[in-house]
Amino acid sequence: MSRPEDRVQRGDRQQRRGRPRRSAGPLLVLGAFAVIPAIALFALFSWADGSIEENEPAPPPPSTVVAPPAFADPLSTSMLSMRRVPAVLSRQLNVSDFQQELTPFLGTLNDRSCAAASVDGILIGAKNLDLPVIPASNEKLVVAAVALDVVGPETVLTTSVVSATAPVDGVIGGDLTLVGGGDPLLSSDWYPTSNLERYAVLSPTSLDTLADRVRDAGITAITGNVVGDGSRYDDEFFAPGWGDGVAGLEAGPYDALMANDSRVLGEQQRANDPNTGAAREFIRLLNERGITVAGSAASGIAPTGGNVIATIDSAPVSDVVGEMLANSDNNTAELLMKEIGLVGEGIGSREAGARVMTAKLVEWGIDTTSVVLSDGSGLSLDNRITCSALLSVMQRFTPDSAFGSGLPIAGQTGTLTGIFTDHPLAGRLTGKTGTLNNPPFNADPPAVKALSGYVAVDGGTAVEYVLVLNGPTISDQSEYRPVWTALADVLNTYPAGATPAELGPR
Structure with missing residues (x-):
């Protein structure tokens, strides 16, 4: 006995056998229409190619064959690999x-x-x-870390030469002031190779170049004194708590104006006041360049709103820090500590620097107890x-x-x-x-x-x-x-x- 689904399948086959077949005529027509444009394009191309051969010389073959770039072998390591x-x-x-x-x-x-x-x-x-x-x-590791953060690695420390009034015919009427910017590496050209310190100064700032710039500004004479101004920082030249025989030997005296670690060429001892010492050394350099100074070296403060004659920048603070670490430079460390205080609190002192350094350690999550x-x-x-x-x-x-x-x-x-x-x-x-x-x-x-x-x-x-x-x-x-x-x-x-x-x- 046949099942209903069997009857449906037989009926479908009968229906398909009885269905009339479609004519292929329309397909042939469509194919012809498609072929005709292709034949026309081929004929046009052949005619154009022949015209080029008749009227123009064929382009020369390439002189070299450029090979495709070689691709590097891809890394076989899976993206999820521990490698x-x-x-x-x-x-x-x-x-x-x-x-x-x-x-x-x-x-x-x-x-x-x-x-x-x-x-x-x-x-x-x-x-x-x-x-x-x-x-x-x-x-010094703490000083270095905080200086790079607070003062900034690209910051430079500028030493300036200032007069109360503009020069007249190359003559400065009155005092010329050398204003310290806290640069611990300010050095005459003789100093880095003098062997007066255990390690040669790295990245020095040339005091000679600053004297050259004063000369190049047309200055020929100074009727007053050359004054050293270290007022950027306080007047503490030595830190308390140092052991016997340290002050003046291992470090200090130092201030915001300090040249050659407070040394003057031809003098056996360090200057008692780094500002006056720097002024004496600068007079020597000015005289070498034909600039006369009627007065002498002194310590003081630059006039407000004075006329800037010349300036010189230190190496970036990152280099100053590097010099301090490499040479274990005590004066550089003390000046950087005061600069940290000046930038952080507006006070150029050791105490202010200590407060800023301690606060920075706390900010970094370091226990300072x-x-x-x-x-x-x-x-x-x-x-x-x-x-x-x-x-x-x-x-x-x-x-x-x-x-x-x-x-x-x-x-x-x-x-x-x-x-x-x-x-x-x-x-x-x-x-x-x-x-x-x-x-x-x-x-x-x-x-x-x-x-x-x-x-x-x-x-x-x-x-x-x-x-x-x-x-x-x-x-x-x-x-x-x-x-x-x-x-x-x-x-x-x-x-x-x-x-x-x-x-x-x-």
């Missing part, structure tokens, strides 16, 4: 081994010292992380800082930043020129040194030896480290050098396995 974050992958693979190397070293430090190390800002190990210690010149910023150079025995605070400052920057690139390089530059010369980290480790000798050695405060900086790793990652040693005789080479070498040996173990460069996308 897309090689620094993270390298850190995960190597941190455990680094921690195992670091922990025994930390255990060798005395209870008055602190140390810490991190990789890309992640703490790996520490000893006495929150212990207040005397930082010595590691204090135990931090005391008594000066900029780190010469003060009253300074206190923690390795936690120092490490946090280091972690805000990278080795190739304006901050990091200013640090001395092991075995090559600045205060590390003669350190780690034969170590595998020579040329790779950078660090700010710090030293304080505080006799008598059997009494507090203790001596200090500090080293904080970076070890860059191929591929973009970095180890940040801080080490501040406090102890009765720790500044003696026989005591601190083995500790520094042990630290360098530990830092050299990272990474024990693959670097970020080796783990990058393929």
